Amino acid sequence: MNTIQIKGLAKPVSQLIMGTDFFRLxxxxxxxxxxEQFLQIGGNTIDTALVYCGGESEQAIGRWLRETGKRADINILTKGAHPDATGHRVNAEAIRKDLAISLERLGVDSxxxxxxxxxxxSVPVGAIIEALNEHLEAGSVQTIGASNWTHERxxxxxxxxxxxxxxxxxxxxxxxxxxxxxxxxxAGCVSADQAAIDWHEAHQLPxxxxxxxxxxxFTGRFTPDNRENADxxxxxxSDDNWERLRxxxxxxxxxxxxTIQIALAFVLNQSFPTCALIGPRNEAEMRSCLEGAQLKLTPEELAWLDLTKA
Known part of the structure; x- marks a missing residue:
């Protein structure tokens, strides 16, 4: 599997990252x-979060790591400071608390x-960066990132x-x-628009x-007339997305x-380092993701797929 390098990490990161929001106890x-299927296709990075499955995702990963002894083979990406019923929680205390819980659930020191x-x-970025740097200095995290931040922030x-x-x-x-x-x-999620893509290209931030x-x-299960999935x-x-599908x-x-392999390849053939979080649950789906990740698309094909070229 192809990999990318993330500044601050010793191990490369597989372009396919295994999503674990269905991992439970x-x-x-x-x-x-x-x-096991993910490791067999060359994957080495998993994505989880404090809130996934009420915390069971991290606990399930921790149990799997203990039982298999494969900690050295895996890059762990976890996330914290998610809003709760009281509102936003992007502050030093919430980050400290959430990270401590995640490390305990995962059974790891870092x-x-x-x-x-x-x-x-509403929180100045300086306070956030300073708080995260404390955990970098302590060694409890090796790199820091932002999920659902605009490119301006x-x-x-x-x-x-x-x-x-x-x-x-x-x-x-x-x-x-x-x-x-x-x-x-x-609510609070961010999708990369063309301006964000241009920013990532200019800065080469993974x-x-x-x-x-x-x-x-892109599975073929949906048509303009099939409106059973409200989300x-x-x-x-949208008309443009149906044309992209066509x-x-x-x-x-x-x-x-x-078609879904083309959609995956679109993400992984950008002009800056990219990875795709995936959620296959059987061998056929896992192999399909690997094949899609290995596809090469030209800049002209990417532009045509995205409707920026006739």
């Missing part, structure tokens, strides 16, 4: 099976990547870190997919995309691959 056999799950634009954070001799974000994790979001899937395949939009209708149904189907036919 009551499905250990599925967790073990999925992780994670390779730690990201803020949301942003709070990423730029502010980069400038603050440089001006104050601190370590800034080494990666960002918004949604990036061939299908463009009409509105956020969840982007780790969630919902990289637009939550099944998919709300977020991804073009992806056409290109897939020419290359002898599936």
């Amino acid at each position: 009551d499905n250990p056999d599925e967790v073990a099976y999925v992780m 994670v390779e990547m730690y990201a803020l799950h949301r942003d709070d634009t 990423l730029q502010e954070a980069a400038e603050y870190a440089e001006q104050h001799g601190l370590i800034g974000f080494s990666f960002s994790s918004p949604n990036l997919s061939l299908a463009k979001a009409n509105e956020p899937f969840w 982007l780790l995309s969630w919902s990289s395949q637009a939550r099944g939009f 998919l209708v709300r977020v991804f149904y 073009r992806a189907e056409e290109l897939a036919g020419k290359k002898g691959v599936t």
Whole structure:
């Protein structure tokens, strides 16, 4: 599998990152099976968060690591400072508390990547970067990143870190997919628009995309008349996205691959380092993701798929 390098990490990061939002304490056999399949295709990085499955995702990963002894083979990305019923929690105390809980659940002293799950634009970036640098200095995290931050806030954070001799974000994790979001899937989520893509290209900051395949939009299960999935209708149904789907189907036919593999390849063939968070649950889906990750698309094909070229 292809990999990217993230500044601050010794190990490379596989371009496919295994999502674990279905890892629970009551499905250990599925967790073990999925992780074995993921390792077999060359994956080495997993994504989790304090809030996934009420905390069971991190606990399930921790149990799997203990039982298999594969900690040295895995990059862990976990996330904290997610809003709760009281509102935003992007502050030093919440970060400290959430990270301590995550490390305990995972059964590790340090994670390779730690990201803020949301942003709070009312908080100056300086306070956030300073708080995260304390954990970098302590060794409890090896790199820091931002999930669902706009590129404008990423730029502010980069400038603050440089001006104050601190370590800034080494990666960002918004949604990036061939299908463009009409509105956020969840409150506070960010999808990369063209301006964000241009910013990432200019700065070469690695982007780790969630919902990289637009939550099944490219599987062929959906049509403009099929409106049974209200969230998919709300977020991804648009004339432009149906045209992107049509073009992806056409290109897939020419290359002898599936449409969803073209959608995955679109994310992984950008002009800056990218990874895609995936959620396969069987061998066939895992192999499909690997094949999609190995596809090469030209800049002209990317532009045509994205409707920027006739």
